[in-house]
Amino acid sequence: MMRRQFRRPLSEDEESEAENGAQEAMMKCVSCKEEYAASDAGTCRECYEEASETEEELKREIEDLKAKVHFLRFWAPLGPLDHHHQQRPAVAPCFTDVVLVASDNPVPVPAHKAVLASRSPVFRAMLENEMEESLSGTIKISDVSYDALRSFVNYLYTAEACLDEHMACDLLVLADKYQVKHLKTYCEKYMISKLNWENSLLSFAFANQHNAKSLFDAAQSLIMDNMDKLSKREEYKELVEKDPRLVVEIYEAYLSKQVNTAAHKDSSTKP
């Protein structure tokens, strides 16, 4: 711990030195109010004041943007999922002109064509081109649970979702399928934050399957840091069986990283 070292009590020698006039060399931080010496100097007063102004400005900008988000946010026709009233919408659908239906539950999720089309180019093409979905006013979504579908629709209205690891996967799949980039980034960020050695191989394969580039890179990087343990994992053996080309990608990336590191070392040691 070398931080705050300049605040250790002065030794006897230093104290006498301080008395001899070196005391003026100590300055007081306007932020933490403690004294510090030249080697621990941060900013001058003027730069400090400018930085404070910048911070105030940034905070004001955040408040403005939050108010904008609040204004632009829609009430979703059904609102977020409420497990006590799962089958009965709390809010009456308002001017909705389309419903979405999940494969596991016949209860329709009402929505507005305009909202779906504005958030997803896939829905837009589907609805504008008078395909079956547009004419019938019903969009069937396969391979998705009612809960996930409802969270998905709610996100399209509010840019908000309550994620756990399972829901993040479900929503990422939907976001990829319907090209809702903002939601995809949101799920990827969440999954990257939950990444660990235990789930890295599954996450890697999942990211590959659903074109989640950031998650793919993060999982691959974690795997490459643990190459010695890799081949012992059950998921590794399964992946070799199921998708050997993907395993080859790991080895190729690992090798390329090794070559780069060696080249870098080589060039930095040369005169």
Added chain:
Amino acid sequence: MMRRQFRRPLSEDEESEAENGAQEAMMKCVSCKEEYAASDAGTCRECYEEASETEEELKREIEDLKAKVHFLRFWAPLGPLDHHHQQRPAVAPCFTDVVLVASDNPVPVPAHKAVLASRSPVFRAMLENEMEESLSGTIKISDVSYDALRSFVNYLYTAEACLDEHMACDLLVLADKYQVKHLKTYCEKYMISKLNWENSLLSFAFANQHNAKSLFDAAQSLIMDNMDKLSKREEYKELVEKDPRLVVEIYEAYLSKQVNTAAHKDSSTKP
């Protein structure tokens, strides 16, 4: 100009002083790289680093919020007003279910009931209660130009408007009438930024008429700073004629401020 004074060239006396060891008392600002003495000390290094991290975090939050705004923003059915094609919408209306019509121009402005109802409680009541407007699918807006109506509708979709002083007034009137708080705040901020002695009385009366509290206060405060010139203004005479009670409000506020200032002075001079 007292800023940066600590960077003036050193006098001869000071230079010899510096050579005698006082040099150590100078520190280097990590931000502007200039030297400064104890009296101009800002922060220590640790506080400087913490502040930089905070700034980075705030900037990241701003990026996230901007992406959210972008995602939640709708393409308005007509888009912002394009003066070259004023009469012909550039974008085909998508799934719109209602039109708005201004008093000065029969060209309808298409919109979605769901969007209008979500942004304005007045539209919501109008449309949900199956009033004439809901049944006919046409909402007539009186005392408004086509340009202002279109900007108004565009704001409901995008939270953006291109303001000048005239448009700010028009939109504030609409925002007040249809209770679109976010737009009202936006117009008020703009008008406050354009406030000056010349337009203060008109702004004051306008703010009073349309319940614009911030603008009202700002205009009143500006008027009170110029009481000596007040009664000579033409607008003053007109206001006394038209709305004497409002003029009384100015005098009451002025008197109350004088009494407060006197009381404050009084208490601070007492032992």
